[in-house]
Amino acid sequence: MKSNTWTIIKKEFARFFGDRQLLFTTVILPGLLIYIVYSLMGSGIQSMISEGADEVVTMRVENMPESLAPVLNSIDSNLVVVEQPFTDEDIALLEDKELNAVLLRFPAGFDSLFAAPADPTALPNVEIYYNSTNNASSRVYMIVSSMLGNYGRPFTVNVPQNEEQRFDQATDDSIGAMIWSKLLPMLIIMMLFSGVMAIAPSSIAGEKERGTIATLLVTPMRRNELALGKIVSLSGIALLSGISSFIGIALSLPKMISMDSGTGAPDLGFHYTTNDYLVLLLVIFASVLIMASAVSLLSALAKDVKNAGTMVTPFMLVVMLCGLLPMFQDGASTNLVVYLIPFYNSIEVMTAVFAHEMTWTPVIITIVSDVVYTAIAVWGLTRMFNSEKVMFSK
Amino acid sequence: MDEILKVNGLSKTFTLSRKQQKIEQGEAGVASGKRIKVAVDNLTFDAYRGEIFGLLGPNGAGKTTTLRMLSTLIKPDSGDAVLDGCSIVGDPEGVRSKIGFLTSELKLEDFFTPNYLFDFFSQLHHVDPVTTAQRKARMFERFGIDKFAEVKVANLSTGMKQKLSLVISLVHEPEVIIFDEPTNGLDVLTARTVTDYLQELKGEGKTIILSTHIFSLVERLCDRVGIIIDGRMTNCGTLDEVCNGMTLEDRFFEIYKEQKGGDE
Numbered sequence: 001m002k003s004n005t006w007t008i009i010k011k012e013f014a015r016f017f018g019d020r021q022l023l024f025t026t027v028i029l030p031g032l033l034i035y036i037v038y039s040l041m042g043s044g045i046q047s048m049i050s051e052g053a054d055e056v057v058t059m060r061v062e063n064m065p066e067s068l069a070p071v072l073n074s075i076d077s078n079l080v081v082v083e084q085p086f087t088d089e090d091i092a093l094l095e096d097k098e099l100n101a102v103l104l105r106f107p108a109g110f111d112s113l114f115a116a117p118a119d120p121t122a123l124p125n126v127e128i129y130y131n132s133t134n135n136a137s138s139r140v141y142m143i144v145s146s147m148l149g150n151y152g153r154p155f156t157v158n159v160p161q162n163e164e165q166r167f168d169q170a171t172d173d174s175i176g177a178m179i180w181s182k183l184l185p186m187l188i189i190m191m192l193f194s195g196v197m198a199i200a201p202s203s204i205a206g207e208k209e210r211g212t213i214a215t216l217l218v219t220p221m222r223r224n225e226l227a228l229g230k231i232v233s234l235s236g237i238a239l240l241s242g243i244s245s246f247i248g249i250a251l252s253l254p255k256m257i258s259m260d261s262g263t264g265a266p267d268l269g270f271h272y273t274t275n276d277y278l279v280l281l282l283v284i285f286a287s288v289l290i291m292a293s294a295v296s297l298l299s300a301l302a303k304d305v306k307n308a309g310t311m312v313t314p315f316m317l318v319v320m321l322c323g324l325l326p327m328f329q330d331g332a333s334t335n336l337v338v339y340l341i342p343f344y345n346s347i348e349v350m351t352a353v354f355a356h357e358m359t360w361t362p363v364i365i366t367i368v369s370d371v372v373y374t375a376i377a378v379w380g381l382t383r384m385f386n387s388e389k390v391m392f393s394k
Numbered sequence: 395m396d397e398i399l400k401v402n403g404l405s406k407t408f409t410l411s412r413k414q415q416k417i418e419q420g421e422a423g424v425a426s427g428k429r430i431k432v433a434v435d436n437l438t439f440d441a442y443r444g445e446i447f448g449l450l451g452p453n454g455a456g457k458t459t460t461l462r463m464l465s466t467l468i469k470p471d472s473g474d475a476v477l478d479g480c481s482i483v484g485d486p487e488g489v490r491s492k493i494g495f496l497t498s499e500l501k502l503e504d505f506f507t508p509n510y511l512f513d514f515f516s517q518l519h520h521v522d523p524v525t526t527a528q529r530k531a532r533m534f535e536r537f538g539i540d541k542f543a544e545v546k547v548a549n550l551s552t553g554m555k556q557k558l559s560l561v562i563s564l565v566h567e568p569e570v571i572i573f574d575e576p577t578n579g580l581d582v583l584t585a586r587t588v589t590d591y592l593q594e595l596k597g598e599g600k601t602i603i604l605s606t607h608i609f610s611l612v613e614r615l616c617d618r619v620g621i622i623i624d625g626r627m628t629n630c631g632t633l634d635e636v637c638n639g640m641t642l643e644d645r646f647f648e649i650y651k652e653q654k655g656g657d658e
Binding site for chain 1: 466469487502503515520
């Protein structure tokens with residue numbers, strides 16, 4: 001009995017350690033990926049925190065207290081402190097991000113208010129106007145509010161004096177756009193990829209494993225027709241799966257994060273135009289084509305479905321990592337070269353669409369480059385279908 | 395006689411794994427260090443329209459590799475074969491449109507029904523729908539598939555699957571039919587159905603190239619035979635020419651001993 005168990009253990013180990021690819025993806029790759037992903041996430045977070053630090057921000061201070069002037073003036077070399085009153089029109093400029101600034105208003109005679117013992121029912125209130133969707137403005141707001149919190153004298157910060165008074169000039173729509181642009185690209189890409197993963201490995205590696213691909217290869221059909229047929233059909237099915245997931249996300253996310261309108265909380269629903277939806281659909285289709293192409297190539301290289309799954313896993317992690325990147329960015333990239341990078345380009349375009357920052361040049365570069373990459377993949381798959389080593393090696 | 399297949403100097407080698415290399419060296423008794431296994435070595439033969447040509451040889455002689463090259467599944471390292479005017483090297487699609495290839499290596503999708511698969515492969519061969527329907531009715535009835543036309547392949551018996559594979563390989567009524575070990579793994583009834591059908595096809599003027607290691611099959615079916623040993627064609631001709639007054643089995647072993655130097 002024991003010797004049989006040992007024989008089985010030896011056989012399982014021989015199977016595992018004899019398969020270098022399986023060994024790599026099971027033992028070496030997880031640690032390697034965690035190291036890479038966490039390092040990237042760390043530097044991403046670091047760059048997000050320091051983002052805007054180089055930008056010169058103006059802080060306009062009304063009724064600057066003498067006691068605070070030296071501290072406020074020495075916060076940061078990139079912070080220009082101007083002692084100047086401001087109006088509601090200036091505050092409105094913050095909303096449109098036309099003013100890269102923070103507006104700070106102290107009550108008149110702030111220092112003298114603390115000469116008499118504080119009345120807890122009428123504490124002086126300091127107003128800080130900023131825009132949380134503008135990284136630089138948001139950063140200075142956090143520094144100043146934290147500094148005031150440590151001032152050591154009793155006063156309040158940003159207590160609204162009436163219902164209409166807002167200190168954060170970010171609109172509900174712009175907050176919604178920011179949230180969608182950081183969350184949805186990743187979710188969409190993951191859903192699309194899971195759709196591709198569900199069908200592509202069995203479609204090519206499965207056909208190799210079952211011996212049905214050879215039956216197709218002895219028909220007069222050209223190998224490129226077979227390659228194109230596989231990629232387009234897989235893309236179509238994955239697209240349906242992705243659209244279904246997308247509708248589910250779009251309908252459920254506002255409820256999930258309790259920001260549905262009618263609850264008194266800000267309305268963060270979709271406020272997107274037909275144009276936005278059209279671009280989104282085009283980019284989703286381009287992404288699916290690229291995913292189906294890449295997974296098809298790996299699936300064709302794989303010996304069987306299990307092997308295909310092993311080969312696709314690292315690739316899936318890379319795609320997921322690309323999906324995480326918008327979380328650490330302030331909107332989509334303006335560098336057009338980025339839109340030549342497959343997968344990442346789709347994520348960037350989706351980020352731009354959701355952040356209401358979409359322009360046509362990146363969209364066109366993304367779609368054209370994805371179509372070119374798909375054509376290259378069809379060529380590659382055709383070569384694989386022609387290669388007896390790839391098709392018939394066991 | 396009308397020559398329909400001309401095979402000229404066909405060769406094919408495979409690269410051995412390190413472990414296989416050691417085994418081969420051990421068998422040869424020398425440490426040659428060769429990583430190449432010659433599967434087919436300069437093979438030349440012809441086949442004529444309306445005949446059954448058999449490739450006879452032991453396992454590993456190169457029969458299946460030859461047929462896979464003729465069906466364009468794999469490419470020769472050198473040499474060529476011209477099949478009804480189409481080169482296997484220069485016009486593989488043309489070759490595939492003229493042949494029906496059947497081997498246990500080729501499987502049908504379990505998920506689909508015979509009805510669907512017949513239509514699907516007919517479309518790939520550009521057979522028009524009317525002709526497809528006529529052929530399907532005739533072939534399904536001939537092989538008793540009509541009763542199972544809407545049963546998924548997964549649920550068919552092994553014999554029925556074999557018959558269906560045969561029918562599917564002939565949806566386009568090819569001029570040349572290539573069969574690798576046509577009766578291997580078949581029960582006696584199905585094997586008989588297949589061999590009878592091969593003779594019917596011959597009667598219709600079709601050319602059949604088959605590989606086998608079964609002497610009786612060659613004696614019963616083949617007009618001409620080529621004996622392959624270690625990838626080389628040692629003898630080729632009509633049964634009478636090859637047998638030289640002996641039985642095919644005796645003659646084969648005589649040739650085999652000559653080739654192997656009498657040490658087998």
